Amino acid sequence: MTDQDLAVLIEQYTTGLQAEIQLLHLLEDVAARQQTASNARDIDAVNRASDERDRLMAGLVRIEGELRGLRRTLSQSREEARDLPGFPDAAALHQEAVTLVSKILETDAASIEALASAELARRDSARALARGETTLSAYRRVMTLAPGATLVDRRG
Numbered sequence: 001m002t003d004q005d006l007a008v009l010i011e012q013y014t015t016g017l018q019a020e021i022q023l024l025h026l027l028e029d030v031a032a033r034q035q036t037a038s039n040a041r042d043i044d045a046v047n048r049a050s051d052e053r054d055r056l057m058a059g060l061v062r063i064e065g066e067l068r069g070l071r072r073t074l075s076q077s078r079e080e081a082r083d084l085p086g087f088p089d090a091a092a093l094h095q096e097a098v099t100l101v102s103k104i105l106e107t108d109a110a111s112i113e114a115l116a117s118a119e120l121a122r123r124d125s126a127r128a129l130a131r132g133e134t135t136l137s138a139y140r141r142v143m144t145l146a147p148g149a150t151l152v153d154r155r156g
Helices: 003-040 043-076 087-143
Strands: none
Touching (some): 003 087
């Protein structure tokens, strides 16, 4: 592969990485909103953010599919490409993308933890409600004794 061919691939790769990074910044914002909603236990907001996230992820996957072949070719020709103009910029953009993905994953981990905590709280509330219902049912059985077995008769 000629230096000119590699230069074109580097330019294409750089353009693709820039598009990915734009989407990753949007995804970072959505992940932050999702975390805030998770902490607030606002499931509707979590779902809205999830829908937006799905849309962004579809775009990211599409771009990544286009970049995969370019990345493979550049990786195979790394020694020749390293000295060409644009390669350091492409490498820096690649590292920026990796850093953004790591930040998003950290935010997601915090969101998952908040949602798991909310689920445990919901289960505890459901168990407490069930215990209360059981206790109330038992109390009702005690209060509705068999006919004729009352503590106070109707005459007073």
